[in-house]
Amino acid sequence: MDQQTKNVMLFAIIFSVLAAGVILAFLFRNTLFSSESDVPQAESTLSENYATSSSETASSTNPAAPASNTVSTEPITTTPPAESSGGFFTSLLKSFFQPTIRVPSISVATQNKGGSATGGSSAAGGKSSQPYVSTSTPPAPNTEPTAEEQQTAYLKMLEGIYGETKATDAQLKVIQLTLISSPLRGKLWISGVVRSTDANKEYITIATSKDLQKETTITGMTVKSVESGQVAQIGEGVNTFISNSANTPSEIKIYPNQKVLVTTGRSPLGYSFRLNKCTGYFSQFQTFAPALPQICPRLKNEAQPQAPNRLPDACLDYIDSFATCKIITELPKTVTDKLNSEEEYRCLTFIQKNTGYQNCTDLHKYDSDFYGTEWRTYLNHSNPIWKKSRETIWLLDQSGRFISQYSY
Structure with missing residues (x-):
């Protein structure tokens, strides 16, 4: 037998086997897929069983208790029962072609009389409670920032x-x-920074615009160094400082076109304070950075006693040239040489009653121009907090919202 004949016979055998397989598949087709009708019946039976168990639980434990357990999302794989007829080949082919039915699994738990779900038997009377089924689903977690x-x-x-x-x-x-951004952005901003190795001479200047709302509170605002991470908060202050007395600080409120100096160090007065026409007197015995304005009322403009108690000419000449924002404890010799003891006493008494911070404040606190347009606030740090160079400083409002930044 030649090679060609062998090939023909081999092909015929393979073709016969394939044809037999197709015929067998066709013959068993109706039997194989008729079992699909059993699937809904299986699902229905499963639902009825669980429904029955749930109703039994509700009636035996707490009828009013709602089902509060969640449904498990793990799938249960179930396959309808195999037909008893068809023999070995039918079972084999059905296991190959039969689709798999995926039914959600149901988490079952028992409920005690108090309504809490547990995984064991009820403690009441030593009887096991029947399982019940919950169809509620847990809410999705909120992922929005x-x-x-x-x-x-x-x-x-x-x-x-x-x-x-x-x-x-x-x-x-x-x-x-x-x-x-803060609603205050553009209405107040850091306008300058003075850097120093002395914390009492280092300060930030905050400027305000004419559009700023009156009595805007700056207490609670923060200044932050981006480079070092240092953060400091603006505290309370005294609107009208009182000498030789305990002052009660309150929230600092600013007005349009004012400015605020935020000094790193400590206040020479012990408080943050607002400038007025009398605060220049503090500079005579204390150091401020920057220096306080010397705008105290001129002594010669204060009300003077009239005749017959008019001050002598030598005293009036001295008063006319008297320096602003200055107090004295005695008259210079060039004046006393021209006065007798009674005139000297009246001259010195007039000067001392009309000079000094507290006397000045008592005399002028109701003047329309008494208060200045500047606040001096202090962070009470012992050391400087701003870098000498390559620094960025932020000003944030009380809610941490961005107002201004200053870089140098």
């Missing part, structure tokens, strides 16, 4: 960009658009 989380993220982005010396205008613009 809060406003505080967004603000923190934006500040981190801003910190990264301001820390870059090569940040582009486009980068800064994006951050300014997305950063949660």
Whole structure:
């Protein structure tokens, strides 16, 4: 037998086997897929069984208790029961072609008389409670970031960009658009920084615009160094300082076109305070940075005694040239040489009653121009907190929202 004949016979055998397989599959087709009708019946039976168990539990334990357990999301794989007829080949082919039915599994727990779900038997009377079925699903967790989380993220982005010396205008613009800004942004800002190795001479200047709302509270605002991470809060202050007395600080409120100096160190007066036309007297015996304005009322403009108690000419000449914001304990010899003891006493008494911070305040506190347009606030740090160079300082409101930044 030649090779060609062998090939023909082999092909015929293979074809016969395949044909027999197709015929067998066709013959058993109806039997195989008729079992699909059993699946809904199986599902229905499963539901009825669980429903029956649930109703039994409700009636035997707590009828009014709602089902509060959740449904497990793990799938149960179930296959309808195999037909008893068909023989070995039918069972084999059905196991190959039969689709798998996936039914959600149900978490079953028992309920005690108090309504709490447990995994064991009921303790009441030593009887086991029947399982019940819950179809409630747990709420999806909220993944939206809060406003505080967004603000923190934006500040981190801003910190990264301001820390870059090569940040582009486009980068800064994006951050300014997305950063949660304070309503005060553009109405007050850091206008300058004076750096010093002495904390009492280091200060920030905060300026305000004419559009700022009257009595805007700055107590609770914070200043922060981006580079070092130092953070300090602006505290309370005294609107009208009283000498030789305990003062009661309160919230600092500012007005349009005012400025606030935030000094790193401590106040020579022990308080943050607002300038007025008499505060220049403090400079005679204490040091302020920057120096306090010397705008005290002129002594010669104070009301003087009239005749017959008019002051002598030598005293009046001295008063006309008397320096502003200054107190004395005695008259200079050039004046006393021209006065007798009674005239000297009256001259010195008049000067001392009309000079000095507290006397000045008592005389002028109701003047329309008594209060100045500047606050001196103090952070009470012992050491400087701002870098000498390559520093960025933020001003944040009481809610941590961005107001202003200053870089140098």
